Amino acid sequence: MHKISTKLVNGGNDAAMQQINTINPPLHRASTVLFDSYSDMLKANCGQFEGIEYGTSGLAAQKAFESAMVELDGSYGCKAFQSGISAIAMVLMAFTRQGDHILICDNVYGPTRHFCDGFLSKYGVKTDYLPSSAGADVIDFIRDETKLIFMESPGSNTFEIQDVPAITSICREKGVVSVIDNTWATPLYMNPFELGVDISIQSATKYITGHSDILLGTVSTNERYWETFKKCCGLFEAFAPQEDCYQALRGLRTLAVRLKHHELAALDVATWLSEHDMVDAVIHPALANHPQHELWKRDFKGSSGLFGFTLKEEFEDMDHSLFVDNLGLFGLGYSWGGYKSLITGGKFMRTNHFGYEGKTIFRLNIGMEDVDDLKQDLSKSLQKLKK
Numbered sequence: 001m002h003k004i005s006t007k008l009v010n011g012g013n014d015a016a017m018q019q020i021n022t023i024n025p026p027l028h029r030a031s032t033v034l035f036d037s038y039s040d041m042l043k044a045n046c047g048q049f050e051g052i053e054y055g056t057s058g059l060a061a062q063k064a065f066e067s068a069m070v071e072l073d074g075s076y077g078c079k080a081f082q083s084g085i086s087a088i089a090m091v092l093m094a095f096t097r098q099g100d101h102i103l104i105c106d107n108v109y110g111p112t113r114h115f116c117d118g119f120l121s122k123y124g125v126k127t128d129y130l131p132s133s134a135g136a137d138v139i140d141f142i143r144d145e146t147k148l149i150f151m152e153s154p155g156s157n158t159f160e161i162q163d164v165p166a167i168t169s170i171c172r173e174k175g176v177v178s179v180i181d182n183t184w185a186t187p188l189y190m191n192p193f194e195l196g197v198d199i200s201i202q203s204a205t206k207y208i209t210g211h212s213d214i215l216l217g218t219v220s221t222n223e224r225y226w227e228t229f230k231k232c233c234g235l236f237e238a239f240a241p242q243e244d245c246y247q248a249l250r251g252l253r254t255l256a257v258r259l260k261h262h263e264l265a266a267l268d269v270a271t272w273l274s275e276h277d278m279v280d281a282v283i284h285p286a287l288a289n290h291p292q293h294e295l296w297k298r299d300f301k302g303s304s305g306l307f308g309f310t311l312k313e314e315f316e317d318m319d320h321s322l323f324v325d326n327l328g329l330f331g332l333g334y335s336w337g338g339y340k341s342l343i344t345g346g347k348f349m350r351t352n353h354f355g356y357e358g359k360t361i362f363r364l365n366i367g368m369e370d371v372d373d374l375k376q377d378l379s380k381s382l383q384k385l386k387k
């Protein structure tokens with residue numbers, strides 16, 4: 001019989017290894033993963049082991065979530081990361097090298113821009129910005145060194161749509177990698193691979209997990225770019241936390257129902273706001289007056305719960321905290337896609353000319369509250385600007 005210390009180290013492990021056939025994937029906590037034999041370890045030592053060799057390889061919950069995303073995206077492979085921005089950074093690092101030039105849509109998520117300007121630039125990768133509503137005109141921006149085009153449609157805060165198929169067909173012709181941040185639509189409302197995109201990114205922090213309590217990102221690629229991408233992830237030993245992958249998989253189970261609610265509730269509030277006497281423009285791709293509404297109708301199957309609006313000229317220079325700080329149901333905070341309604345606001349900077357220069361754009365995340373209560377909250381708080 002073993003002595004006490006040995007019992008403490010090994011007790012219970014055999015029972016824990018028993019396979020219990022739960023409906024959801026097991027949650028492993030592991031750095032070390034045990035090999036069945038020394039010969040497997042020798043294979044792992046020289047990178048030839050096919051199975052899971054270490055915690056960073058991606059454990060059960062991560063694999064389960066990634067394989068669900070492959071099915072949903074219709075991609076060849078998918079990898080999960082600890083946040084949306086780390087997913088974005090990995091793509092940008094995997095497909096660029098010193099001397100390359102990349103093109104990023106101007107309405108891209110702020111931290112994506114900061115990563116290009118502040119990090120890639122250090123390694124000799126030059127970034128230029130495309131107009132937010134770019135299409136076939138990308139041809140004028142492509143140089144011999146252009147390696148990658150990064151789209152986000154609709155883009156952050158200003159919600160312009162790009163002509164994705166026009167861009168991807170040029171990318172194909174020129175051998176440029178096409179990437180899209182598809183967080184707003186999710187794979188349910190827009191399928192990038194059907195529009196010729198090579199790589200699709202999700203901030204699963206938003207709709208996929210849906211409860212504002214998790215940070216997670218995914219990258220799905222087509223067959224052509226999978227090996228290159230996988231190799232770069234391997235060098236970083238990038239992985240995603242198990243509990244978060246588990247919750248993301250759980251989020252997928254209800255995504256269609258939640259997204260439908262966000263869609264209808266946001267359309268209701270957006271339509272109401274567009275008739276409000278203090279509102280100048282409602283910026284929502286599914287409204288007929290959006291400048292790229294026809295493109296949205298052609299390429300998207302639905303809209304989600306995030307949109308913007310501006311106030312009429314006479315309210316522009318007022319102290320907007322009178323409005324925002326009086327809101328009772330809208331939390332003042334970043335991120336979106338969760339059950340609670342949120343507001344952000346500010347003046348947005350772009351490299352190229354765009355339609356809202358100098359204007360404050362308020363951005364609403366419409367959550368799961370009763371829509372009439374939300375409208376009343378907005379209405380009451382907007383009135384505060386009137387006196």
Ligand SMILES: *Cc1c(COP(=O)(O)O)cnc(C)c1O
Binds near residue numbers: 083085156335
């Ligand atoms: C939030 C967001 C991201 C980044 O996601 P995190 O998980 O918060 O890092 C990327 N793209 C878009 C469009 C986003 O809104």
